[in-house]
Amino acid sequence: MRYHTRFPEAPQTFPSGSDLRKRWTKKWNNERIESYDDSSKLKVKKLTRSNYSEWRWQIGYVFTYKGYHERFNKEWTATNRNTPEYMKRNAYGMSTLYASVSSELHSFLTKHDHFYDAVQALTKVCGETSLITLAEKVYTLLNLTYNPAASLRLHVVTFLSHHNVIKSASVISDTAIDISYSFITIILLRSLKQDSSLSSLVQNLYDVKPFYLERISSHLLMEDSRRGAPNSDALMNIGTTNKHPKPFNQRHDNFYRNGKYFDRSKKPHQN
Numbered sequence: 001m002r003y004h005t006r007f008p009e010a011p012q013t014f015p016s017g018s019d020l021r022k023r024w025t026k027k028w029n030n031e032r033i034e035s036y037d038d039s040s041k042l043k044v045k046k047l048t049r050s051n052y053s054e055w056r057w058q059i060g061y062v063f064t065y066k067g068y069h070e071r072f073n074k075e076w077t078a079t080n081r082n083t084p085e086y087m088k089r090n091a092y093g094m095s096t097l098y099a100s101v102s103s104e105l106h107s108f109l110t111k112h113d114h115f116y117d118a119v120q121a122l123t124k125v126c127g128e129t130s131l132i133t134l135a136e137k138v139y140t141l142l143n144l145t146y147n148p149a150a151s152l153r154l155h156v157v158t159f160l161s162h163h164n165v166i167k168s169a170s171v172i173s174d175t176a177i178d179i180s181y182s183f184i185t186i187i188l189l190r191s192l193k194q195d196s197s198l199s200s201l202v203q204n205l206y207d208v209k210p211f212y213l214e215r216i217s218s219h220l221l222m223e224d225s226r227r228g229a230p231n232s233d234a235l236m237n238i239g240t241t242n243k244h245p246k247p248f249n250q251r252h253d254n255f256y257r258n259g260k261y262f263d264r265s266k267k268p269h270q271n
Contacts, residue, residue, distance in 0.1 A: 044058045044059055044062060044100055045058070046100055046101060046102045047059075047100060047101045047102060047105060047122065047126070048102050048104075048105075049104075049105075049125065049126050049127070050126075052122070052123070052126035052127075053137075053165045055100070056123075056165075057161075057164065057165070059096070059100055060072065062096065063093070063096075066092070068089050068092065068093065071089055071090075071093050071115050071116065072116070072119065073116075074116060077114065077115075077116040081114070089115075090113075090114060090115050093115030093118075094109070094113075094115055094118065097109055097115065097118055097119070097122075101122065105122060105125065108121045108122060108125050109121070109122075134166065137162065137165060137166045138166060138179070140162060141159070141162045141163060141166060141184075141187065142187060144158065144159055144162065144191050145191050145193075145194060146191050146192045146194060146195060147194065148194055148195040148197070151224065152220060152221075152223065152224040152227070153221055153224040153225075155191070155192075156188070156217050156220050156221055156224070159188055159191065159217075160213075160217060163184055163213070166179070181212060181213050182211055184213055185211060185212065185213045185216050188213065188216060188217065188220075189202050189205060189206065189216065192220075198223075201219075201223060205219055205220075
């Protein structure tokens with residue numbers, strides 16, 4: 001018996017490339033706008049005049065995931081402005097900005113054709129470049145203090161988040177505040193002064209070379225993980241017990257299998 005497969009007839013006409021691109025672009029943009037409105041689909045809230053810091057880092061993660069993080073770099077923009085790759089990424093960046101910015105700020109986007117310039121305009125409109133705003137952010141960072149009853153990991157992550165906000169605002173601001181990484185690292189260690197159980201660790205961390213914020217914060221996160229372990233010494237022993245296992249004929253931990261008794265000191269055929 002023969003089986004015949006009947007294929008559907010191909011359409012006689014196909015939409016042109018430009019028409020198909022327009023339809024897809026319109027559908028894609030509509031879906032993106034809906035997804036930004038629905039926080040359950042995409043965790044990026046639309047930019048308003050009061051939530052720039054949160055929006056900036058959330059939208060930054062979107063571009064980093066896409067591989068377009070250099071779009072926020074002034075030097076890269078100036079060097080590649082006339083390349084096809086730049087045009088492609090610039091189109092993606094501008095469409096993403098329109099989708100993730102509230103309608104009251106759309107008028108500031110229409111004045112710019114380039115992503116970097118548009119972000120600069122939004123930054124100034126939201127007041128993130130003012131010296132007063134930057135000073136308030138630095139003041140908040142300097143006054144972060146660790147509560148021994150709280151999570152050490154949460155404190156470190158909160159500190160790093162505040163530092164990232166300041167660093168971002170300083171990079172794009174005309175009135176940048178220059179704070180060295182060593183100074184920020186010292187502030188992080190000083191914020192732990194209320195927990196006397198960390199005094200020895202803090203003193204040792206001051207001697208770590210190189211004295212980088214990322215490295216010191218990693219040590220603190222490991223300390224938090226160690227504290228959370230029910231028995232760190234037992235866990236250490238478990239990890240090292242079988243580092244050099246004995247040969248089969250030297251093992252004496254006998255066992256039962258399938259109702260039969262096995263003696264590890266004997267060879268398999270002797271059991």
